[in-house]
Amino acid sequence: METVLERILGSAALDAETTRPPRLLAAMRHGALNGGKRLRPILVLEAANLFGRSDQGVLEAACALELVHCYSLVHDDLPAMDDDDLRRGQPTVHKAFDEAAAILAGDALLTLAFDVIAGEAVHADPSVRLRLSRGLARASGVGGMAGGQMIDLESEHLDRSEADIRQLQSMKTGALLRYACWAGAVLADADESDLHCLTRFGEVTGLAFQLADDLLDVEASAETMGKATGKDAEAGKATLVGLWGIDKTRDELARLSKDAETLLEPYGERARVLTALADYIVKRSN
């Protein structure tokens, strides 16, 4: 994965006729090659693998999705958004470069994703590549991730209902995780009932991911700072753990974990890695 991302973000343009300005490319690399967990592309790979496909083309599609995720982090970190100076212990892009470079690097990472997903290796059938490209646009845009981020920013210091928070999270973090599992199945020509099952698995996994994230935030603050509210609560962010408390959230996570397992049961041993991934998401500590 890192090798493919490194090549995609190398100084040689995918389109041999164009040049890539070095400073913008450096800002894009800073935003994308920073030791992320690569959870979304790994879900793509494993979902495709479940239906018997694992080759370079799947990796390319997986990297396109990761570029979208990385662009969203670069923009979310900006002073006008979450205003974060550090990500994974490194200065964020606008700190390492400047705000203009971070805005443009995010824009260019997002745009590059739609170049990469259209690549011939991704799938022999252009209509499948187009379906993947359009799906990526829908998962990322006003009805998906970008829309969710907007609702999240608006939700600060507002009392939101459980339904509102679920909607927000299904857009902000859920949409890309659902896309990852769906796209893997599409890449491997899975049939409609398998696509449906993987999409459901992606939804459940997305919700579990968000709950685990919220729990981590509260628990990390309790341990390291001796207080029971995390930085989400201090920022006035609407979370389900804020609404439910820790115990109910843990119960819900266990239920989701069981759901994910049940969804993959029909695939037996072949789904071992995907099941382990879902388990990691529930139990992860960072």
Next chain:
Amino acid sequence: METVLERILGSAALDAETTRPPRLLAAMRHGALNGGKRLRPILVLEAANLFGRSDQGVLEAACALELVHCYSLVHDDLPAMDDDDLRRGQPTVHKAFDEAAAILAGDALLTLAFDVIAGEAVHADPSVRLRLSRGLARASGVGGMAGGQMIDLESEHLDRSEADIRQLQSMKTGALLRYACWAGAVLADADESDLHCLTRFGEVTGLAFQLADDLLDVEASAETMGKATGKDAEAGKATLVGLWGIDKTRDELARLSKDAETLLEPYGERARVLTALADYIVKRSN
């Protein structure tokens, strides 16, 4: 065109299953439905028309390109970039809403373009839609418009050579104008030699557009403020008119105008509107 843009940016999502947060949608509409000249989409329509295609699908593709142009204006106007409070006499998106909304609205307009260009009406053949989508990504990204904007920001208060300024402009404004003419021909299944000719016409038109823009900037300042340097010069922007002076720039514009006409001569009367458009670009006063 406005009707189609209005529908694309309506509250009903293209994908019926998703919802669009009202405030983000409002910011996107503010950035896109603000009385622009629609030069790029008109070039798409007229280039397609030259080869006998004019239908709803061409309009959709043209609007996808306009969404990309509008996103770039929303982001370029941000305080960290060109820091403009007004566009066409209206508050810019970050003034009418806030910076976070402007960043997300730009992101979502860009993303929406890749949803729209993949629409079935655009072309019956998915591989043509994919070609248009990938071309749009390349014209807009690190090797095109976004890269050009980065070089432009870096160029402030630097002495740039003519070759450097040409490179910058061919990326920043040239890439989308070239794409517009190429895409129109692709939409209408023009053959390779016609594609080549329209691409060249797009390049010439792009360069003329930029020179006319630079001249307008200098001349408007001379008339309205009684001084011979425009706001580009004051911002330390690298322009060819700054390098050449007004007279040489006018000569070059006349030459480009002639080139554009010559490129379209083989198409005779059918190219009347495109020729008039190129002429308008050279002679426009705003």
